[in-house]
Amino acid sequence: MKAASVNFPDVLIIQNKYQFKPPLPFSPGSELAGVVKEVGAGVEGWRVGDKVIAFTTFGAFAEEVKTEASRLVRLPEGMTFETGAAFLLTYGTTDHALRDRGALAAGENLLVLGASGGVGLAAIQVGKALGARVIACASSEDKLSVCRSHGADATVNYASEDLRERVKALTEGRGVDVVYDPVGGPYSEPAFRSIAWRGRHLVVGFAAGEIPKLPLNLALLKGAAVVGVFWGDFARREGKRFADSVRQLTQWYGEGRLKPHVSQTLPLERAAEALKLMAARQVKGKLVLTVG
Numbered sequence: 303m304k305a306a307s308v309n310f311p312d313v314l315i316i317q318n319k320y321q322f323k324p325p326l327p328f329s330p331g332s333e334l335a336g337v338v339k340e341v342g343a344g345v346e347g348w349r350v351g352d353k354v355i356a357f358t359t360f361g362a363f364a365e366e367v368k369t370e371a372s373r374l375v376r377l378p379e380g381m382t383f384e385t386g387a388a389f390l391l392t393y394g395t396t397d398h399a400l401r402d403r404g405a406l407a408a409g410e411n412l413l414v415l416g417a418s419g420g421v422g423l424a425a426i427q428v429g430k431a432l433g434a435r436v437i438a439c440a441s442s443e444d445k446l447s448v449c450r451s452h453g454a455d456a457t458v459n460y461a462s463e464d465l466r467e468r469v470k471a472l473t474e475g476r477g478v479d480v481v482y483d484p485v486g487g488p489y490s491e492p493a494f495r496s497i498a499w500r501g502r503h504l505v506v507g508f509a510a511g512e513i514p515k516l517p518l519n520l521a522l523l524k525g526a527a528v529v530g531v532f533w534g535d536f537a538r539r540e541g542k543r544f545a546d547s548v549r550q551l552t553q554w555y556g557e558g559r560l561k562p563h564v565s566q567t568l569p570l571e572r573a574a575e576a577l578k579l580m581a582a583r584q585v586k587g588k589l590v591l592t593v594g
Contacts, residue, residue, distance in 0.1 A: 329360060329361050329363060329364070330360065330361075330362075330363050330573070330577065331358070331360065331361060331362025331363035331364070331573075331591075332357060332358060332359055332360060332362055332391060333355070333356065333357045333358065333362060333387060333388075333390055333391045334355070334356050334358065334362040334367065334387055335353075335354065335355045335356075335377060335383040335384075335385075335386030335387040335389075336353075336354065336356075336383065337351060337352065337353055337354070338350050338351060338352040338354060339366070342371075345371045346371075347371070348371055348374065352376065353376065353377040353383075353386075354374045354375065354376060354377055355374070355375050355376075355377055355386045355387070355389060355390045356369050356373050356374050356375075357373055357390055357391055357394075357534075357537070358373060359534065363570065363573050363591065364570075365570070365593055372538075372541075375390060375548050378552045378555055378556065379556070380556075381555065384564055384567060384590050384592070385562050385564065387588075387590050388420065388562045388563075388564050388587070388588035388590055389551075389555075389560075389562050390548075390551075391420075391533070392420040392421045392423075392424040392562070392588065393424045393427075393428065393551050393560060393562070394533055394537065394544075394547060394548070394551065395421055395424070395506065395531065395533040396421055396424040396425045396428045396482075397428055397547045397550060397551055398531060398533050398536050398547060399425070399482060399504045399506055399531040399533075400412070400425065400428050400429060400432060400480070400482065400504075401428075401432065401547075401550075402536075402543065402547070403502075403504060403529045403530075403531050404480045404482075404502045404504050404529060405502070406429065406432050406434050406479070406480050407432070407433070407434070407479075408432060408433025408434065409433060409434070409435070410434050410435070410479035410480060411434065411435050411437065411472075411473055411476075411477075411478040411479050411480075411498070412425070412429040412434040412435065412436050412437065412478065412479065412480045412481075412482060413437045413439065413469060413478040413480070413481045413482065413493055413496065414426055414429070414436060414437065414438050414439060414449075414454075414482045415439050415481070415482065415483045415484065415485040415489050415490075415493060416439070416440070416484050416485040416509055417438035417439055417440050417445075417446075417449045417454065417457075418438075418440040418445035418446070418448050418449055418586050418587070419484065419509070419585070419586075419587070420563075420587055420588045421484050421506060421507075422438070422440075422449075422482075422484065423448070423449070423452050423562075423563050423586075423587050424560070424562075425482045426438055426449060426452050426453050426454050427452055427453060427554075427559060427560050427561065428554075428560070429482075430453045430559070431554050431559045431560070434479075434480075435455050435456075436453065436454050436455050436456075437454070437455065437456045437457070437458060437469065437472055437473075437478065438450075438454035438456070438457050438458070439457070439458040439459075439460050439465065439489070439493075440457070440458075440459065440460070441459065441460060441461040441583075442459065442461065443459060445586060446459060448563065448586050448587070452561070452563065456472050458472075460489060465489065465492040465493065465496065466492045466495055466496050469493075469496040470496065473496075473498070476498050477496050477497050477498035477499075477501065477524075478493075478496055478497055478498060478501060479497075479498050479500075479501050479502070480501065480502050480503075480504065481493045481494065481496075481497060481501070481502070481503045481504060482504050482506060483503060483504060483505055483506055483507075484506035484507040484508075484509055485507070485508070485509045485510050486505075486507065486508035486509065486510050486511075486512055486513055486514050487508070487509075487510025487511060487512040487514060488510065488512070488514075489510065490503075490514035490516060491514055491516060491517070494516050494517075494520055494526075494528075495520060497520075497524055497526050498524070499524055499525055499526075500524075500525050500526065500527075501524060501526045501527075502526065502527045502529050503516075503526065503527070503528050503529065504529050504531050505528060505529065505530050505531060506531045516528060562587065562588060563586065563587030563588065564587060564588050564589070564590050565585060565586045565587045565588065565589060566579075566585070566589045566590075567589070567590045567591070567592050568589065568590075568591055568592070569591065569592055569593075570591050570592065570593050572591070573591055576589050576591060
């Protein structure tokens, strides 16, 4: 699960250099949406009053945040702050994973692990926007219902079904072309074993806590690839590709293809409760904290 987001209605500060010093070491919160309150010396292209989304890595659980101008994108027309705070990190990660790293093509089979979480639901929607057939995996029927409502073509309950056998049946024995894996733990290997010839297993994260050890002989036998997805460094290192990704995501949002699922909002003072809900795996999509 991604960390909960924070909505900043009118208090974001931009500085020329990254100067944020959290009140506590590594204070939580990695993304936010709000309005520019102050612009640092030498910063171009931004004005007080601009509505923005920011990805800060940490420290977003606050009433005011200082961050680099390079970490901002404009809030798309018609998007609320609550939606904006739940948009960039999940959809940015997913677009980078599926289009850039996974080269997902129309007509291919996409298997999404942890599909009811923020990046999981984003993967369903981006996968459908690219023309793929999406198989969503989650641990309960309630979560799978959310996946189907966001466009999943088929589902796997890996709490009650055998993942490999179910995927085999759904693909008529062929396997899946791309695995989107933000979970790790016990689910990565059976998903990797379910991959088709020339398949791509996208390593997005380890929500289950355990970093799996995949049998690399399978990569050889299937002509498959294990591909790392590190969106934060991608955004920092490859500015032109990052800007292209943001443009594509904004276009899809405007066309109604991307619909962030904010399952709950809580005030900032209940941030500890929000984190407990995520730790207990009780959040579907995103949980947003609000200020004011």
